[in-house]
Amino acid sequence: xxxxxxxxxxxxxxxxxxxxxxxxxxxxxxxxxxxxxxxxxxxxxxxxxxxxxxxxxxxxxxxxxxxxxxxxxxxxxxxxxxxxxxxxxxxxxxxxxxxxxxxxxxxxxxxx
Amino acid sequence: xxxxxxxxxxxxxxxxxxxxxxxxxxxxxxxxxxxxxxxxxxxxxxxxxxxxxxxxxxxxxxxxxxxxxxxxxxxxxxxxxxxxxxxxxxxxxxxxxxxxxxxxxxxxxxx
Numbered sequence: 560x561x562x563x564x565x566x567x568x569x570x571x572x573x574x575x576x577x578x579x580x581x582x583x584x585x586x587x588x589x590x591x592x593x594x595x596x597x598x599x600x601x602x603x604x605x606x607x608x609x610x611x612x613x614x615x616x617x618x619x620x621x622x623x624x625x626x627x628x629x630x631x632x633x634x635x636x637x638x639x640x641x642x643x644x645x646x647x648x649x650x651x652x653x654x655x656x657x658x659x660x661x662x663x664x665x666x667x668x669x670x671x
Numbered sequence: 672x673x674x675x676x677x678x679x680x681x682x683x684x685x686x687x688x689x690x691x692x693x694x695x696x697x698x699x700x701x702x703x704x705x706x707x708x709x710x711x712x713x714x715x716x717x718x719x720x721x722x723x724x725x726x727x728x729x730x731x732x733x734x735x736x737x738x739x740x741x742x743x744x745x746x747x748x749x750x751x752x753x754x755x756x757x758x759x760x761x762x763x764x765x766x767x768x769x770x771x772x773x774x775x776x777x778x779x780x781x782x
Contacts, residue, residue: 563713590768600759601773658716658730659704660730663711
């Protein structure tokens with residue numbers, strides 16, 4: 560079983576819909592990251608969070624440390640939001656410098 | 672600032688050949704990472720560095736080597752290329768244990 564699981568793997572929605580992508584993890588963490596990978600392949604960091612909730616524009620990320628679960632929400636979705644969204648965690652062990660452990664990503668398509 | 676740059680963007684290697692994937696950052700970040708991304712799989716950590724002169728193995732280091740002689744550069748060396756090393760390679764850097772900045776990636780095919 561992967562240490563970081565995302566659901567759904569694929570999601571197709573209509574423009575304007577509210578989108579939720581889920582991430583569950585099985586290890587102790589010091590931080591959780593949400594990343595966006597564009598169709599061209601580039602990867603951009605969206606959020607890093609260790610507790611609570613963060614918001615940036617139409618994107619909201621939440622984390623529940625006790626339940627080992629995080630969600631990424633997109634409000635008023637737009638075709639330009641079409642991308643792969645990746646959840647990644649920094650383990651609490653090893654000082655945290657040893658990189659991130661990644662989920663397989665959620666492929667999101669927003670249709671006009 | 673250019674951010675994190677990687678060269679080359681694409682490369683085809685024959686089995687047994689060697690090559691170096693270049694990675695440079697101009698943000699004065701101490702932490703640098705090499706990841707590989709295979710189709711349908713999450714990114715996996717190959718090697719990382721917490722500062723010049725310090726490197727350590729990640730999850731999948733076999734077949735690779737790294738060096739970190741300066742803060743800016745973190746090259747990844749493939750000594751004897753194998754088909755299993757066909758992948759997209761991403762370099763990333765971060766200011767301490769913070770968000771990571773990714774390079775554009777190098778798509779490598781070993782035939």
